[in-house]
Every structure is written in structure tokens, then in C-alpha cells.
Amino acid sequence: MTAGSVAAGHPLTAEAAAEVLRAGGNAFDAVVAAFCAACVAEPVLASLGGGGFLLARQADRSPEVFDFFAQTPRTRRPVEETDFRPIMADFGDASQEFHIGLGAIATPGAVAGIFAIHSELCRLPIAELLAPASDMARQGVSMTPFQQGINRIIEPILRATPEALALFADPDHPDRLAPAGAQMRMPDLASALDALVTEGPQIFYRGEWAHRMTRDCAEGGGHLRLDDLAAYRVERRPALWCSYRGADVYTNPPPSQGGSLIGFTLALLEAVDLGALGRGRAAHIHALASAQELTQRLRRDASFDHADWAAALEPETLKQFRTMMQDAVSFTRGTTQISVADAEGNLASLTLSNGEGCGYVLPGTGIMVNNMLGEEDVNPHGFHRWPTDRRISSMMAPTLVALSDGTWVVTGSSGSNRIRSAILQVISNLVDLGLDLEPAVAAPRIHFEGGLLNLEPPVEAEICMQLARRWDNVKVWSQPSIFFGGAHTVMVDAQGRARGAGDPRRGGVALDISD
Incomplete structure (x- = not known):
């Protein structure tokens, strides 16, 4: 008999969930730990500056969705004042256009999602769930060939700003993207995870990080304001x-x-x-x-x-x-996708996205913020036409x-x-x-x-x-x-x-x- 199973996009993401299950956590503890670990091991695919959805089935209960996806800002600044530019991602046999810049940022829901899931479904302390990710970020993660391939696909985004390049650069050659096998340390992200344990989600939505991100948006061509962050709520359906x-x-x-x-x-x-x-x-x-x-x-x-x-x-x-x-x-x-089952019959399906990242890194945190307003498939009516203060519809x-x-x-x-x-x-x-x-x-x-x-x-x-x-x-x-x-x-x-x-x-x- 198994005590549970996890499937994820990186060995360390899966191991973070497995570690929590072995420690007596349930599927939801495990999925939160894996979520944070993915932000370290799969940093293009998962970020505290993005959002996602958890479909949770508590044993013998009806499945319920926790929607912590991105929200459109409450105000839309004029297009000519917006930092919004295209890049091409090269998949090899196909290419796809994405848009980045401060004007592509929608209100992030990832941090709110972590704490809402923890409050409602988890049994272990939040510090235990974030610890594997914090340790990984501080000690370093080996760049896998798959992750290096993703970085190559969206290299124009990772080179969009010096701060973005620094997150993904070769430690020995900071002007290049890291090769497979490079040891990637993320001390700022480790400190950010520790700060979340100490201060909770308010640091992101009302505190120091919120003020810095919205000030940078105001000065650099983004839509995000303090009231967007302060008003964000996780929806349950x-x-x-x-x-x-x-x-x-x-x-x-x-x-x-x-x-x-x-x-x-x-x-x-x-x-x-x-x-x-x-x-x-x-x-x-x-x-x-x-x-x-x-x-x-x-x-x-x-x-x-x-x-x-x-x-x-x-x-x-x-x-x-x-x-x-x-x-x-x-x-x-x-x-990225994380799927977890535990021995008690709890099931957790978590899908996360940062888009591809907008090139902006929240100073001092190692967090690349999303580019959801620059994603064609969530902007069906065209860019700069999104309805204000609306949960973005996702695939x-x-x-x-x-x-x-x-x-x-x-x-x-x-x-x-x-x-x-x-x-x-x-x-x-x-x-x-x-x-x-x-x-x-x-x-x-x-x-x-x-x-x-x-x-x-x-x-x-x-x-x-x-x-x-x-x-x-x-x-x-x-x-x-x-x-x-x-x-x-x-x-x-x-x-x-x-x-x-x-x-x-x-x-x-x-x-x-x-x-």
C-alpha cells in the first residue's frame, strides 16, 4: 500500500511534496510545499509573482476549486504610457509571440493562494511547508537540461532586464544563460520565503513589497496600483x-x-x-x-x-x-502542473502559471512577476482592451x-x-x-x-x-x-x-x- 503519490515537473518539486507526506502532512500540505519548491526548481514555469488554480477533493467531499489566478488592474493607463513590448519564443518547430514589460503585469494571486490553501486545508505549520523551497534556494539547484531548454526558448525575456538575466545567468559567466549542470543559488528568493513565513501575505499585498512594486509600475509604465493588491481575494467555487x-x-x-x-x-x-x-x-x-x-x-x-x-x-x-x-x-x-494523492483519500491538482514572466524582478526578492496582460490566449479581444478589475479567464x-x-x-x-x-x-x-x-x-x-x-x-x-x-x-x-x-x-x-x-x-x- 502506498502512503501517497506525486507527479510534477521536476525531481525537487516532487521530492518536496514527498517529504511533507512522509512527515505526516496531507495532500494539500504536500501541494503547497511543491508549489513553493517549483518556484525554485522551475522558476520560468512557477513564480510567487504569478497565479493558478487548485482543484481540491477532501476525502468523501465534493471537489472544490481555489482560484488564485491573476486579476486585471482597476485602472488602465493610456497605451502610449505603457511599457509593453513583443518578444518571440522559439519552440524549434514553431514560434509564438508574447508581450512583456511592466504594462503586462496583472495582479498576482500566488501568495494569496498559498496562504488560503494553508488556512483551509493544511495541517502542518506554514514554516514546515516553505522550508524545503527556502533550503533549495539557499543551497542551490542544479540546472537540468529540460529547464535550460526552456530558458533558451524564452531567452529574450530573460535578457529583457539586468535583474532578470542575473536570476538565470551562468555563475561563472554572468553575461550568458546558465548551462545544464550549473548550480543556481537564489539567496533573495530564500529570504523572501522566510519573510512570508514571518510576516504572512500582507508583505506582498499591503506591505513593503506592494509599495515597491506599485511604485515601479507607476514610474515605469505599469497599470498596477496599491488598491489592486490590497483588494485581491482568492475565490472558491x-x-x-x-x-x-x-x-x-x-x-x-x-x-x-x-x-x-x-x-x-x-x-x-x-x-x-x-x-x-x-x-x-x-x-x-x-x-x-x-x-x-x-x-x-x-x-x-x-x-x-x-x-x-x-x-x-x-x-x-x-x-x-x-x-x-x-x-x-x-x-x-x-x-506547470502538480498532482498529489495521499493515503487518506485527499486529492490535489494544482496548475500554476507566471505566463512567461514580464522581465521585471521585484527588488530584493528574486521574484519575477507575471506577464498575463501580454498573453494572447487570455486576451481574446486584443491587448489593452481588458475589462478592469476582473478575474482573468484562463485555459x-x-x-x-x-x-x-x-x-x-x-x-x-x-x-x-x-x-x-x-x-x-x-x-x-x-x-x-x-x-x-x-x-x-x-x-x-x-x-x-x-x-x-x-x-x-x-x-x-x-x-x-x-x-x-x-x-x-x-x-x-x-x-x-x-x-x-x-x-x-x-x-x-x-x-x-x-x-x-x-x-x-x-x-x-x-x-x-x-x-
């Missing part, structure tokens, strides 16, 4: 529920879009016998791509009430799109699945617009195809967006030819890629045995903790 072939799926509800889009896509796929199509065959890919295409069509539909994504699951909407789905099938985006969708045999699946993903396609394919691999956990997470994925069908290898040449008859633009990637998300996943069977699978695309690690 019941999880969005849907059924898929006898499984109960719980995910992130509105105002975020990701969970409802996953539910809608799964509802479309339910009209197709995916298991009979042959995994990875042209018909199987057609079905997945068609469902994604129709989901994007709904998202772009001007007549649809985008403030209420749950309406996508209404019977009339589904009937209309399922008809289009059957017709279609007849043709032959810095985020992040921490998800729990209760299978018909009593097994629970804890999952979620990183990957910008690829989050929902990664999660739904993990679910489909488990439910439709009957794959075991590790192959369900590692199996090649597809993603349809902007008229382009992206395929992870391997893909047979004959299948590509068949797909080209239906899809105008088909791209087979040269190798598996972080582009397709990172769905670190844990599974707990009806007997309470837990095991995890890290997504190999994003350096995934799983640790199973024995009694």
Missing part, C-alpha cells in the same frame, strides 16, 4: 462536473474557459466510438481534430455567451455541434476523474492553448483506449489551432497522406515537444493504491510514497 462514458469529470468552472472547453470537447467525442477507430490511425486523429476544431468554432462564435461557458454543455448546444461532429468525422502555450484546468471502477485520476496540464487538448487526450487514452497510466500520459498528441493540425511523432507517411485529404495544413513535428503540454498525473485505485506518471515532454517525475 464548486468544480464543474460532466460525465464521459460513465466517468465523472471534475474541472475548472467559469469564469475560466479551459474546464468548460474540455467538457464540451469530451461531449462531442462521446458521439464517436474512439476505441474502434484504432489509436493513432487517421480516423482516430480525424475525430480528435474535428472535436477540437468545433470547440474553437464555438469559442469564436460571437452569438455565444462567453461569460457563461457552462452553457456550452446545454443539450441544444451539444446537439447542434454533435451533428457537425458526425459530419466532420465522416471525412476519412510558462505553466488552465486542473482536473479530477472518477472512473467507473472506483479509480480516481488527478491530472491537469501546462501549455497555453494546448492545455485542454493535452488533458482531454489523457482522459480519452484512459477511458476510450484502456491505456495504462504511463502510456496514457506519454502517447503522441495532436493539437488543432488556427487552421493547423499539429501531430507529435511518430506518424506513418500513409496516415499523413490520408489526413491531408481532409485538413489543409498538417504539420508533423520532428520530435515530442513541450508545445503539446505537460500532464503530470496521479491515479488512485479503489483499494487506495496510488501511483504517478510525469509527462516526459516537460521533465515529468513521479514519486510513490510507501507506508
